[in-house]
Amino acid sequence: MLTVNSIKNGIVIDHIKAGLGIKIFKILELDKINSAVCLLMNVQSKKLGKKDIIKIENVVDIDFTILGILDPNITINVIKDEVIVEKKKLKLPERVENILRCKNPRCVTSIEKYIDQVFYLVDSKKGEYRCMYCDEIYALSEV
Numbered sequence: 099m100l101t102v103n104s105i106k107n108g109i110v111i112d113h114i115k116a117g118l119g120i121k122i123f124k125i126l127e128l129d130k131i132n133s134a135v136c137l138l139m140n141v142q143s144k145k146l147g148k149k150d151i152i153k154i155e156n157v158v159d160i161d162f163t164i165l166g167i168l169d170p171n172i173t174i175n176v177i178k179d180e181v182i183v184e185k186k187k188l189k190l191p192e193r194v195e196n197i198l199r200c201k202n203p204r205c206v207t208s209i210e211k212y213i214d215q216v217f218y219l220v221d222s223k224k225g226e227y228r229c230m231y232c233d234e235i236y237a238l239s240e241v
């Protein structure tokens with residue numbers, strides 16, 4: 099079995115809900131980076147039953163903010179010289195742009211497609227966001 103230690107320097111995105119790995123791979127555009135990347139699917143996990151893992155070699159400057167919206171249980175380990183030097187816990191971003199779509203048909207963003215979709219976090223426990231333009235609430239649990 100592959101372990102965290104199999105990369106010397108880089109990032110391991112762990113505890114991804116099984117099946118979500120490929121989506122994250124696409125969202126982070128990992129197919130476009132030059133480093134070695136590996137996506138492990140359906141790895142046995144005590145916590146989740148099955149999970150996906152993504153390992154990226156030698157890259158540290160990736161914006162992981164979006165992962166907090168997809169699945170806040172994901173953990174990000176930064177590996178240096180085969181040792182985990184940092185564990186990043188994801189949290190919901192305060193402001194999200196062009197990720198969530200407002201469901202209010204009368205919202206300006208529904209009418210004018212070129213306007214950026216901007217949401218602000220209003221309740222991190224419930225995962226609720228508010229549209230900047232029309233105050234419509236968007237709950238992540240509805241995704």
Ligand SMILES: [Zn+2]
Pocket residue numbers: 200201202205206207229230231232233234
């Ligand atoms: Zn709106």
